Amino acid sequence: MTVETARPERARPGGARAYLALFKATGLGWLRDRSQVFFTILLPLMFMVLLSSVFGSTDSTVPRVLEVGEAPVLDRAEAGEFEIEPAASLDEALTRLEDGEADAAVVQDGQSVTIHHSQANSTAGAIALGKLSALVDRANVDRLSAAAPGEPVLEIDTAAAEGTETRPIQYLAPGILAWGIAISGVFGAAGTIVDWKRDKLMRRLRLTPASVGNFVGAKISVNLAVALVQTAVFLAVAALLFGLELSSWTWFAAPLVLTGTLAFLAIGVVIGGIAKTGPGAAGLSNLVTMPMAFVSGAFWPLALSPDWVQAMSYLSPMRYLNEALQQVVVYGDSPAAVLPQVGILAAFAAAVALIAWRTFRFDEL
Amino acid sequence: MKGENPVTPVDGIPLVAMDAAIEVADLRKTYRGRRTGEVRAVDGVGFRVEAGEFFGILGPNGAGKTTTLEIVEGLRKPDSGEVRLLGRRPWPHSAELTARIGVQLQASSFFEFLTVTEQIETFARLYGASRERAAEMLEQVGLAEKAGVRCEKLSGGQQQRLSIACALVGDPELVFLDEPTAALDPQARRNLWDLMRAINADGRTVVLTTHYMEEAEALCDRVAIMDSGRILAVDSPAELIRELDAPTRVTVAAGQLDEDRVCELAAGDEFVLDGDEVVFETRDARKLLTALASEGALEGLAVRTASLEDVFLHVTGREWRE
Numbered sequence: 159m160t161v162e163t164a165r166p167e168r169a170r171p172g173g174a175r176a177y178l179a180l181f182k183a184t185g186l187g188w189l190r191d192r193s194q195v196f197f198t199i200l201l202p203l204m205f206m207v208l209l210s211s212v213f214g215s216t217d218s219t220v221p222r223v224l225e226v227g228e229a230p231v232l233d234r235a236e237a238g239e240f241e242i243e244p245a246a247s248l249d250e251a252l253t254r255l256e257d258g259e260a261d262a263a264v265v266q267d268g269q270s271v272t273i274h275h276s277q278a279n280s281t282a283g284a285i286a287l288g289k290l291s292a293l294v295d296r297a298n299v300d301r302l303s304a305a306a307p308g309e310p311v312l313e314i315d316t317a318a319a320e321g322t323e324t325r326p327i328q329y330l331a332p333g334i335l336a337w338g339i340a341i342s343g344v345f346g347a348a349g350t351i352v353d354w355k356r357d358k359l360m361r362r363l364r365l366t367p368a369s370v371g372n373f374v375g376a377k378i379s380v381n382l383a384v385a386l387v388q389t390a391v392f393l394a395v396a397a398l399l400f401g402l403e404l405s406s407w408t409w410f411a412a413p414l415v416l417t418g419t420l421a422f423l424a425i426g427v428v429i430g431g432i433a434k435t436g437p438g439a440a441g442l443s444n445l446v447t448m449p450m451a452f453v454s455g456a457f458w459p460l461a462l463s464p465d466w467v468q469a470m471s472y473l474s475p476m477r478y479l480n481e482a483l484q485q486v487v488v489y490g491d492s493p494a495a496v497l498p499q500v501g502i503l504a505a506f507a508a509a510v511a512l513i514a515w516r517t518f519r520f521d522e523l
Numbered sequence: 524m525k526g527e528n529p530v531t532p533v534d535g536i537p538l539v540a541m542d543a544a545i546e547v548a549d550l551r552k553t554y555r556g557r558r559t560g561e562v563r564a565v566d567g568v569g570f571r572v573e574a575g576e577f578f579g580i581l582g583p584n585g586a587g588k589t590t591t592l593e594i595v596e597g598l599r600k601p602d603s604g605e606v607r608l609l610g611r612r613p614w615p616h617s618a619e620l621t622a623r624i625g626v627q628l629q630a631s632s633f634f635e636f637l638t639v640t641e642q643i644e645t646f647a648r649l650y651g652a653s654r655e656r657a658a659e660m661l662e663q664v665g666l667a668e669k670a671g672v673r674c675e676k677l678s679g680g681q682q683q684r685l686s687i688a689c690a691l692v693g694d695p696e697l698v699f700l701d702e703p704t705a706a707l708d709p710q711a712r713r714n715l716w717d718l719m720r721a722i723n724a725d726g727r728t729v730v731l732t733t734h735y736m737e738e739a740e741a742l743c744d745r746v747a748i749m750d751s752g753r754i755l756a757v758d759s760p761a762e763l764i765r766e767l768d769a770p771t772r773v774t775v776a777a778g779q780l781d782e783d784r785v786c787e788l789a790a791g792d793e794f795v796l797d798g799d800e801v802v803f804e805t806r807d808a809r810k811l812l813t814a815l816a817s818e819g820a821l822e823g824l825a826v827r828t829a830s831l832e833d834v835f836l837h838v839t840g841r842e843w844r845e
Contacts, residue, residue, distance in 0.1 A: 179648035183634045183641065190636035353635070361598055362632035366649040367618035367693075521599070 176368035180376035188380055197345065198388050202338030203395055206330060209457065210400060213281070213326035221286035222260040224251040229266035231297050239289065248274075262286035280462070328403075331396040332483035333456030336476050337447075338392060339385055339415050343422025344429065344447050346381055348439040351430025360523040378423065385419040386412060393487065405490030411483055414496070417503045418479040424510035425475075431518045450474045455481075475506045543607070544697050544728040545572040550594055550604035564590040565601065566752035572730060572745075574696075577723045579743030580732045581831065587752040588732040589629060592701055595730075596626055609697060622650060625695035625727075629702050631682040633674045640670045643688055650693030660688040664718060680711030687718065697728045704738060716742060736831040746831070748838055755838040760831055767837055769829035770804040773811055776823030777801050788814050 224245040245251035251263035276283030396402040433439035454476035482499035597613030647657040664684040793804040
């Protein structure tokens with residue numbers, strides 16, 4: 159029994175070549191996994207359609223206003239500006255407001271106009287309140303102009319004011335994007351770790367000349383590339399179909415989602431280390447991402463949330479990603495303005511990665 | 524640990540690197556589980572595999588074969604003991620050593636959603652081998668026709684073949700195969716045997732774990748019989764059986780011979796007369812068979828010589844369980 163001693167020349171194994179091969183293999187696998195594509199690309203878009211129709215419906219409808227007794231100020235309203243119904247008493251009007259049958263009730267006593275706006279549907283109530291205030295202002299301006307005809311007055315153009323108000327898509331888009339980045343990071347990493355525990359691929363790769371670092375690096379690179387594609391597709395759809403106006407700093411969303419993805423991947427690795435099965439990993443990921451999303455201000459403005467939610471939001475990395483995306487993409491602030499958020503995300507990523515490293519049981523792979 | 528010096532004597536056991544593909548001395552590994560308590564998975568295992576040899580580790584499930592193999596490959600660290608692969612320690616990871624080794628793990632480990640070709644080409648690049656080499660390997664394991672098929676669509680036997688192709692793509696000197704035929708149907712198992720013989724015939728050292736007696740007997744130059752974390756015997760299958768010095772069991776249908784004649788033919792050896800058959804346990808099978816033939820009493824004839832199964836029974840004191 160002899161072993162051939164002359165071995166054919168071959169390229170030095172490992173290194174960049176191995177990294178590229180692994181990147182290609184994991185990337186192809188990702189592209190062919192339809193559930194992944196659905197989860198990262200389509201699901202956030204579906205959420206945007208859903209949430210923008212829920213929030214968007216309120217500003218297209220005409221405020222329903224109850225006229226308690228006689229409220230002459232309402233006579234000045236333009237046709238179609240309000241849907242006015244009479245109410246016999248304030249009590250009756252308040253009951254109907256509570257039931258959501260109307261958005262506001264108006265009581266006029268001489269020069270004093272009292273507006274009761276709906277708490278049952280606070281957004282619609284607030285819109286009704288705004289329009290009614292504008293109506294009262296208009297009445298005042300007309301009176302003052304009549305009293306002093308030569309005096310110039312400031313004109314309020316309510317139509318123009320409406321055009322610049324924050325439309326739902328402007329805070330929904332960054333929020334849903336941040337959420338999409340979070341779930342693909344957390345679920346992706348947790349699922350991958352559980353897969354590795356099951357299929358022992360990691361074990362097999364440890365016995366090749368490529369280092370484990372090559373493989374982990376390739377896997378993280380694929381996730382980062384996916385996050386970039388996800389962001390590009392999402393913002394393109396938001397801009398083209400939902401009329402989101404993108405600022406000239408929008409490109410800075412790239413480093414933001416990359417930093418965010420690192421933080422969410424680290425969370426996913428911790429979860430994958432604890433979970434034993436795929437469903438277990440998915441359940442735990444939900445348990446972490448759901449509260450994180452709810453307290454982050456991703457789906458509705460934090461200002462509308464109770465104090466304790468606002469306090470909790472500081473613990474959610476999604477808050478910082480959401481804030482930074484909103485400032486840069488929607489409001490056009492320069493990247494310098496969101497450096498604190500980037501710093502916190504990076505620190506968060508580093509801290510969770512350290513926890514993952516310390517708690518992970520590598521012999522399970 | 525002196526790392527680079529391949530011939531460090533360990534605990535007084537001299538390890539000679541020359542021509543040995545694998546040297547293992549006094550490996551121990553204990554698992555501590557919350558429920559199971561302490562399990563000595565590997566309990567003082569030592570063996571040596573020569574370059575070019577086909578070496579088998581035979582034992583029932585749970586004997587410690589896979590743990591031993593994983594320690595030897597460098598996937599696990601032993602509690603104590605020493606391993607040399609091609610003269611080097613397998614731990615920590617070294618690209619130079621892993622480039623010379625091919626591994627097929629018990630579970631087929633593939634990249635998800637890739638085709639057969641993509642799979643083996645990925646492994647080829649990890650080993651610095653060419654695409655031509657990858658295609659050649661598919662040819663050798665008989666998967667060339669399946670090149671465009673997704674790996675998860677392959678049958679169990681085909682997956683094992685692909686796994687072996689991936690192990691061979693780096694042109695290794697030393698190949699580890701961990702129960703490649705487990706859970707395969709007999710036909711697929713025989714096909715794999717031919718492949719494993721060919722790998723060894725190419726001059727590669729092969730280490731195979733199996734819990735199939737006949738597989739070890741058919742393929743291995745030498746076999747280590749393992750049970751409860753220990754190696755109980757190591758030798759060639761033929762030598763192990765010969766040393767056992769067990770009688771040959773000759774069975775014929777009853778009714779062809781009367782009891783006196785059976786007694787006479789047994790000539791002092793053991794025999795059993797049970798209903799429809801007579802079983803002789805003879806040391807001289809040739810003489811007995813000649814006598815039976817001349818009596819014309821060969822109906823229902825079965826001759827069974829001792830096998831590794833008897834060796835296992837002898838060294839462990841208990842029946843073989845698969």
